[in-house]
Amino acid sequence: MPRPTSRWIAERASVGTSTVRRPDRTTWIVLGRAGADVAVVFLDAEDVELGRRTVGADSWATWAAEIEAGEAVRWVWNDTPRWYAELLAAGTRLARCHDLRLCHAILRDSALVRADADLRVHTDWDATPHADPPAAAPTLFELGAAPDAATGLPEFLDDAVREFARQRTAIDGSTDPGRLRLLTAAESAGALVAVELRAAGLPWDPQAHDRILRGVLGPRPAAGGTPMKLEDAGRRVRAALGDPSANLDSQPKLLRSLHRAGVLVESTSRWELAQYRHPVIEPLLEYKKLSRLLSANGWAWLDEWVHDGRFRPVYVPGGVVTGRWASSGGGALQLPRQLRGAVHADPGWCLVIADVAQLEPRVLAAMSGDRALADAARGKDLYAGIVDTGAVATRAEAKIAMLGAMYGATTGDSGRLVPRLRRTFPRAMALVDDAAREGENGGVVSTWLGRSCPAPSAGWHAAQSLASAVEASGGDETRARRWARDRGRFTRNFVVQGTAAEWALAWMADLRGRLAALDAVPDSDAAPRSGAVFSTRPHLAFFLHDEVVVHAPRERAEAAALAVREAAASAARLLFGDFPIDFPLDLRIAESAQDD
CATH class of the missing domain: 3.30.70.370 (Alpha-Beta Plaits)
Structure with a gap:
């Protein structure tokens, strides 16, 4: 049986067709809610409308499966979780979609899009994602708009069509349409994957989970109780502090107890505690590890998140x-x-x-076109490859240096080793250094496909302006430099992490x-x-x-x-x-x- 054409799909619209200009290209299907039913607009590859219709809620999944089995289509909707979860539950899988909410966020902020792009002023599309579609409140374009007099379909459907047109216009008029098309397609595909991951679930053995918890924490306590091994670690911490009533679960109170014991840390982070030699450190680190496991993935988590063998x-x-x-x-x-x-x-x-x-280091090599770094990575452990170049002596040093370069570490071993990478891999280091410099100067950087970082806040700009004023104090200048460096570290990593x-x-x-x-x-x-x-x-x-x-x-x-x-x-x-x-x-x- 030959693949149906766009005209075949238009006939399923039941409300009439327009001239089909390129029937061999993707047909776009824009969706919206009409009460419990689904409202549909069909568009060809050049945004020419092919027809409209409504589909009953009871036949929606079957109808979508029939369309999906025909010509190549891309479903256009405002929020993937709200649409796709119910289709998967009914046994219908879709190949492609365009998520208007996700793509609006990308295009609104992308430096590749013209500053005067029409979509930037349509802030009604700046909606947040909905974690659980069945329980979520009504969302954008699902609030029961009045039907259009000519078609009988809700007016919000035209709003969705217009937003889709604004997005395609923004991409076409950008400085690099190809990259943004790829990015929006990938982002929308990711939205489908996210819903599918939840629908399929991760196979999880609750008995094995319980055995792990019992081995690490001890027997499951009664409701509200503390596991035996966590209780024991807590007793040892309080004994080392000489404070039987120390509150170990309140950071301010724990810090005061540590200070009284002579452990003058500024936080209770693992790396800072590990720098001190004191009898309290070992049991406190153990306590924190056990407490974290219990609160984040203990029996309460198991009861809430694992059902029928799936997480x-x-x-x-x-x-x-x-x-x-x-x-x-x-x-x-x-x-x-x-x-x-x-x-x-x-x-x-x-x-x-x-x-x-x-x-991330491999992505950095590709983005920068640094063949020396690519050669160090080819067919082997990248950090071992860096050692082979002679830039550093050990794999541990290579890792510290590379992470320091991507995250902006300037002190300690990173500060000592990063200059060696600059000599050996100048193109890669120049890319992240330039991104940091742009951020420190208040600029915006973008990933390989065109996702741009947020611009600095008004408070950031005010701090920089104040620091350059005649009446600026030393504190003003210090704060401005610190904020500039912080933003530089952010933009340095943004381009690499975002491209990864x-x-x-x-x-x-x-x-x-x-x-x-x-x-x-x-x-x-x-x-x-x-x-x-x-x-x-x-x-x-x-x-x-x-x-x-x-x-x-x-x-x-x-x-x-x-x-x-x-x-x-x-x-x-x-x-x-x-x-x-x-x-x-x-x-x-x-x-x-x-x-x-």
Whole structure:
């Protein structure tokens, strides 16, 4: 059967068609709510409207699946979690979308977009993401607008169409449309992945989790009680302080107790405490570690977040200013390694676990075109490669120097070692140094694909102006310099971390498609707890900045692993063309995510 054309899709609109100008290109389907039903506008590749219609809530998922199975389409909506979660629950997977909210945020702030772009004034699209679609309050363009007299469809649908047009106009008129098209496509693909990760869930063994907690903390206490080993660590801390009533869970009170004992720290951070030699340090560090595990991932977390053998966190794409993901529920991005033994594949299935070695330094080499750094990274551990150049003596020094260069450390070992990198890798170091200088001067920097950092605040500018005034005090000048340096460190890292996030989005988007193309297994070999869409085929189950976990039937595990590797190579080509940089993966296939 031949693939249907845009005219075929327009006929499904049932409200009439316009002249179809390029039927071989993607059809855009703009969605909105009409009460419980779905309102639809069809657009061709040149924004010519093909038709409109409404789809009943009871047939929406089936109708979307029929459209998806036909011609290549891209779904346009205001907020991916609110639309896509219900489709996945009904067994309908979509290939592509354009998330108007996420893309508006990128284009509004991008330095590549013209300053007078029309979308910048439409602040009604500056909406926040919604973590849990079923429980969320009504959102943008879902507030029951009156129907249009001519079409009978809600007026907000035209608002969505206009915003989509504003975004495409902003991209077309930008200084680099290709990069922004790629960035908005990757961001929208990431939004689909985030919903799918929650729908499929990460296979989790609650019994294994409980065994880990019991081994580390002791038996589970009664409600409101303190685990035995945490209680013991607390007693040893108070004994070392000579203060039986010391409050160990209040930082101000704990600091006062430490000061009375002669430990003159300014904070209770691990690195600062470790600089002191005192009997309280060892038990206090143990107490803090146990307390953190209990509060962040203890039995209460297990009861709340793990159900039916799945951990289903809430991911927030673009939740960090650099474009990195955040989590608004479940703490998926802060899971301690000691709990990885609880991540366990279903019977007959495996986990394909892959993380990228030294992602950010490799991205820096590619962005800057520094072939010397790329050569040091090729086919081996990048830090060992830096040692081989003679820039530093040990791998530990190489890591300290590179992290110092990317994060702006100027003291200690970093301050001593970074100048050596400047001599050996001048292009890479110049890129981050220039980004820092731009930030210190109040400028804006952008990632490889065009995500820009926020401009300095009015308070920042006021502090810089005050420092240059005749009546400025020494304190004013010191504050201005400190704020300038802080912003420089931020912009220095922004360009690298943000571009690494873009590479990761490209990796996941490509991998998502490759996994969907793999053959399914029979229902008898299914993993039903992964949901209707993912129960019979390999699928993404977890993501953490530079790591993915794929849940795959055992007989598809090798094919899934190959897809992971090929997607990484494809992401490198997509972003950096033929520049000779590789992104090697530490990849293994196992039943458990427990570290070897």
